Amino acid sequence: MTWELVRDIACAVLMLAGASFCLLGALGLVRLPDLPARLQAATKPQTLGLLLILLGTAFRVSPESAITLVLVVLFQVVTAPVVSQIVGRSAYRSGTLDRSRLVVDDLATQMERDERDRGDT
Template identity: 55%
Template sequence: MNGLLQTALEAATAFLLLCGAVFCLLGGVGLVRFPDTVTRLQAAAKAQNLGLLLILIGAALRVPLPYAGLLLLIAVFQLTTVPVLGQIVGRIAYRTGAVERHTLTVDELAERLAPPDAPDAGEGDDGGGRGRGT
C-alpha cells in the first residue's frame, strides 16, 4: 500500500508541476503576443500567478513539512503583491496614455481622472449675486 501511495503522490506532483509550467509558459506567450498594456497585465497577473501556485503546491507535496510552510508563505506573498502591482501598473499605463481607451468595455477611471470642468452656474453663488463680487 505504501508503494501505491508513493506512486500516486509522485503522479500528483508531476501533474501539478507540469500544469504550473504550462500556465507560466502561456502567461509568457500572452505577455509577448497581446497588443496592449491591459491585456498584457492580465497575462502576467492571472496566468503567472496560477502557474506559480500550482508549482508551489506540487513542490510542497515532495518536501518536508517545515519547507512546505515556507512555500505556503511564498504563495501568500504572491497572492497579496501581484494584484496590487497590477493595479499600480495599470493605473500608470492609463494615466500616461499607454492604454487604448476606445478598446475598453468599461472605463471606470474616465470620470475619476477627467480634468475638472468649469464650475456649475450655481456653484459659489448663493442666488443673490454676491458670489461674483457684485
Template identity: 70%
Template sequence: MLRDVVSSVFLLLGALSCLLGALGLLRLPDLPARLQAATKPQTLGLLLILIGTAVRLEFENAATLVLVILFQAVTAPVISQIVARSAYRTGTLDRDLLVVDELTARMDAERGDSGGTAPGHRK
C-alpha cells in the first residue's frame, strides 16, 4: 500500500512537470525561454516518472531505470546547448534580447576578427 502511494505521487508529479514544460513550449515567447521549458521540466518530469516506476519494480529491473535516468540527465543539457548555439550562429536567435552575450566575442576570435562584435550586437 505504501509503495503504491509513493509511486503514485512520483508519477503524478512527473506528469505535472511534463505538462508544465509542454505549456512552456507553447506559451513562452523566445527560443532561450522555450529551451528552458523543453529541458528542465521535461527532464525532471521524466526522472520523477522513472523513479515512480522503479518504486514498483524489483531491484534488478529498477537498476536499468537508473541507467536511463543517468543518460537523460547527461544528454538533455548537452542537446539544449547545441540547439541554442546553432540558433545563435544561424541568426535565428534575437541577440538584442540577450542580457549577456559572451558568444559573439568567442565567434569573432575563432574567425580571427579583431574588430570586436558585429554591428548592433552587445559584447
C-alpha cells in the first residue's frame, strides 16, 4: 500500500463524512420544529462537516494552501456560535420564539432587570 493510496482513501473518507454531516444539518433545518433546535442544526453539524471537508481537501493540496484552509476553519469555528447567539437572542427579544418550550430562561430575568433600569431613569 503506497502513501498516495492511503492519502486518497483518507481524503475520500473525510470528505464523505463531512458531506454527510452537512446533509444531516440541512435535514435538521427543514425537519426540526422550533428556532433553538434549528439553530443547533445550523451550527454544530455544518461546522463539523465543513471542518472535515476542508481537512480532506488539505490532504490533497500544497502545504501553503493547507494553511489557508486552517484559517478558514478557525474563522468558521469562531463565527458560527456568535451568529447563532445573535439570531437566537433577536428571536427571543422580538417575540418569535415560543418561550413556553424553554427549559431554562435566563434571558427573561435579564430583560426584566433591563426594563426596570430603563424605567428608573
